[in-house]
Amino acid sequence: MSSAVDVVDLLVIGGGIAGGSCALRAADCGLDVLTVVKSADPRNTATEWAQGGIVAEGDEDPPELLVEDILEAGDHIGWPEAAEQLADMGPDLVMELLVDRLGVPFDREPNGDMAKGVEAAHSRSRILHVGDATGYAIQQKLTEALEAHEGIDVVSAHMAVDLITRSHHDPHPSRAYSPDRVLGAYILDEDTGEVKTVLARCTILATGGLGHIFLHTTNPPSATGDGVAMAFRAGLPIRNLEYVQFHPSAFFSAQGDRFLISEAVRGEGAWLLNSRGERFMERYAPDKLELAPRDELARAIHEEMAATGHPCVYLDLANHHREGLDIEGRFPQIHAFLRSRNLDLASDPIPVVPAAHYSCGGVLVDLDGKVPDVPGLYAVGEVSCTGLHGANRLASTSLLEGLVWGWKAGAACVQDVEAGASSELDPVYARIPPWDSAGCEDEVDPVLFQQDWNSIRSTMWNYAGIVRTQRRLKRACNDLGYLGHRIERFYRSTRLSRELLELRNGIVTARSVAEAARRNTVSRGCHYLRE
Ligand SMILES: Cc1cc2nc3c(=O)[nH]c(=O)nc-3n(C[C@H](O)[C@H](O)[C@H](O)COP(=O)(O)OP(=O)(O)OC[C@H]3O[C@@H](n4cnc5c(N)ncnc54)[C@H](O)[C@@H]3O)c2cc1C
Numbered sequence: 001m002s003s004a005v006d007v008v009d010l011l012v013i014g015g016g017i018a019g020g021s022c023a024l025r026a027a028d029c030g031l032d033v034l035t036v037v038k039s040a041d042p043r044n045t046a047t048e049w050a051q052g053g054i055v056a057e058g059d060e061d062p063p064e065l066l067v068e069d070i071l072e073a074g075d076h077i078g079w080p081e082a083a084e085q086l087a088d089m090g091p092d093l094v095m096e097l098l099v100d101r102l103g104v105p106f107d108r109e110p111n112g113d114m115a116k117g118v119e120a121a122h123s124r125s126r127i128l129h130v131g132d133a134t135g136y137a138i139q140q141k142l143t144e145a146l147e148a149h150e151g152i153d154v155v156s157a158h159m160a161v162d163l164i165t166r167s168h169h170d171p172h173p174s175r176a177y178s179p180d181r182v183l184g185a186y187i188l189d190e191d192t193g194e195v196k197t198v199l200a201r202c203t204i205l206a207t208g209g210l211g212h213i214f215l216h217t218t219n220p221p222s223a224t225g226d227g228v229a230m231a232f233r234a235g236l237p238i239r240n241l242e243y244v245q246f247h248p249s250a251f252f253s254a255q256g257d258r259f260l261i262s263e264a265v266r267g268e269g270a271w272l273l274n275s276r277g278e279r280f281m282e283r284y285a286p287d288k289l290e291l292a293p294r295d296e297l298a299r300a301i302h303e304e305m306a307a308t309g310h311p312c313v314y315l316d317l318a319n320h321h322r323e324g325l326d327i328e329g330r331f332p333q334i335h336a337f338l339r340s341r342n343l344d345l346a347s348d349p350i351p352v353v354p355a356a357h358y359s360c361g362g363v364l365v366d367l368d369g370k371v372p373d374v375p376g377l378y379a380v381g382e383v384s385c386t387g388l389h390g391a392n393r394l395a396s397t398s399l400l401e402g403l404v405w406g407w408k409a410g411a412a413c414v415q416d417v418e419a420g421a422s423s424e425l426d427p428v429y430a431r432i433p434p435w436d437s438a439g440c441e442d443e444v445d446p447v448l449f450q451q452d453w454n455s456i457r458s459t460m461w462n463y464a465g466i467v468r469t470q471r472r473l474k475r476a477c478n479d480l481g482y483l484g485h486r487i488e489r490f491y492r493s494t495r496l497s498r499e500l501l502e503l504r505n506g507i508v509t510a511r512s513v514a515e516a517a518r519r520n521t522v523s524r525g526c527h528y529l530r531e
Helices: 017-028 063-073 080-101 133-150 173-177 226-233 263-267 293-309 334-338 398-421 424-431 445-465 470-493 499-520
Strands: 007-011 033-036 152-155 158-165 182-189 195-205 244-249 271-273 313-316 350-359 362-364 377-379
Touching: 007 017, 007 377, 007 398, 017 033, 017 152, 017 398, 033 158, 033 195, 033 350, 063 080, 080 313, 133 152, 133 158, 133 350, 133 398, 158 195, 158 226, 158 499, 182 424, 195 226, 195 398, 226 499, 244 293, 263 445, 271 293, 271 445, 293 313, 293 350, 377 398, 445 499, 470 499
Parallel strands: 007 033, 007 195, 033 152, 195 377
Antiparallel strands: 158 182, 182 195, 244 350, 271 313, 313 350
């Protein structure tokens, strides 16, 4: 991607499992694909950080059983058709694409069969994994395949600024009488600061999650809700944003670095202790203790932190574990991470906090990932709302959702382009103006900038986080509204950079989540409202 204006068949924004599978499918069928990622290394995604695994098919595990588990986890407000599509297509696609084509080295039993793990709320052992670093293995193989494909151009350190839509960007009066459509996106080259115009027959939002709008998150730094914010500015439908899943245990340090400490650690017997050394789950869930569902644990930890005024609780595997457990062998990645922080899972209690983990909502799409009534635009992966997760996500279904919807969207784009329905758009493309950066000359002031992020994250954490009340949500909406106006003003006079765009996207997404939570007065799934 060298010129200031590019025209491609397919623009994919994001190179994780969702964007990656979509790009592969479309390029296999002959489309000319441009994939842009904002990170300098295209492997830096949430996909790369996934630990536990990806859902496939267990023994005596008909698709209906997986559908039931998904709908149950989502508190029965998920979309059955989406769960059926995932359960029908997913397991074969894992084998065909990830195992046979990409060669992801999933763990195997001594007899050569795939090793299948079980996770909370799954009624069969059906999760394929590569140690405790499944996502890393998938992302490496996926990026290799994308970079090797002659139909795909992968461009890193290029960040989508905004979608180009007919209603917003076509200066011709006819736009008022034509149906809206997405025509591509403005893309910032992070090295030169230039904003390029990419015009595309189809555009895919595959930008991942939004965890970084919260004080504590398991997500990688790229998860600033960019896709949701771009969709909001383009006036697209967004659903279920109030359903943000919190993981009970992320490593806590005063420096702010977080790392997911898998549930499997609790599965091996670890106790949760508050700062006074008390095993507090005895008071919250006396039967299930540390194996209570994620939401219950996250709320209990939240309450203990509030009651003790301590910034974290402790997970103690060192003194409480299954007999004979080889701690380092069982948790190599977690062990290595903690060693790098001068802690040892085998001898130290580990400081942990709950952390924003997964967004169940996002840009509304159909079974092909197509955004209804907006030709030219698809959304896949965590940025989308397929309806699969309802009010809460069943563990290890998100990688598979990205894979299935990415694959389907790739095929649907091929049909769109082949149908030629968009060729009459060439005159419209010719009218799209270049990015106008007049008046944006101020430099980012790092102090103001950091303070704005601190305000967003602590407001979301305290008022729109694990335990919500109407009063807190009202306060969040008011405070974020004020901040939003200030950031927008600041954005309009400041030189464009990734940092600035992420801040602008972060506040838009935070406001959207808080507003969605405030509108929904039913406490359900991971939207927990207290009277
Ligand atoms: C610690 C952790 C553990 C997890 N474990 C599991 C698990 O075991 N099983 C499971 O199923 N799920 C797991 N998940 C969830 C799962 O990893 C994610 O939901 C999934 O990987 C999302 O894939 P994606 O393709 O939608 O987004 P991502 O993989 O996050 O990719 C997003 C891409 O978009 C790019 N991008 C973002 N904004 C822009 C922009 N403005 N311009 C250009 N590019 C942009 C990023 O650079 C990146 O390339 C885990 C998540 C985390 C954080």
